[in-house]
Amino acid sequence: MTPVGQCLVAFLFGSVVGFLVQRSRFCNTAALRDAMLFKSFRNTKALLVAMIILTIGFTGFISIGEGHTMHFDVGLNTIAGLFIFGIGMVLAGACTVSTWVKTGEGNIGALWALLFTFVGMFLFSLVWSWNYWPPAPASMTGEINLEALQLGFSNAATLQEKFGIPAIAFGIVQAAVLALIYLAILKKEAAQHQRHVEAQQARAARKTAEGTAEAAQ
Secondary structure, eight states, rough: OOOHHHHHHHHHHHHHHHHHHHHHOOHHHHHHIIIIOOOHHHHHHHHHHHHHHHHHHHHHHTTTTOSSOOOEEEEEEHHHHHHHHHHHHHHHSSOOHHHHHHHHOHHHHHHHHHHHHHHHHHHHHHHHHTTTTSOGGOOOOSSSBBBGTEEESSHHHHHHHHHOOOOHHHHHHHHHHHHHHHHHHHHHHHEEEEHHHHHHHHHEEEEEEHHHHHOOO
């Protein structure tokens, strides 16, 4: 495919994804924030379904030798970076994708968040060439190095290479765990709905009793 064709495909795909995200109001931040703070699991369930599909598809491609997997070290620096990024998403009120969508809708706050996302990326690029954590790049070898706070490579592709087990096996295990979480959420929602119905019935019964008492007087 020519570069122009690739750009057209990317534009069409991005447009479809953007339309779906905008209409569904899907947001990675809301998927976690709403579940923890407001006990609302609408976005959480959508995120879990997407993760299950992507996990099976991604590990399936790896198992047949397709795909271009990333090899990067996972360590305490990764955990710290993700935590800080998560704080930023909550403060911004949206994930990066939703920030793009809200910016397109004319949300000024989202525009500022998006602008400083690029500012942060640019500033980080200035120090990446000389600032490593841990300081010695040699410690990032793909193997566990606890002294350097590195846990080694960590994805289905590298597990497949190390243990000879098809990546799809790890994908199925992960998908099963995600499915169990999804089922637990459905069970929790059913319990919440039942409590809500019972509360409504109790209020209705009290009103009926009060009305009967007033009529008797």
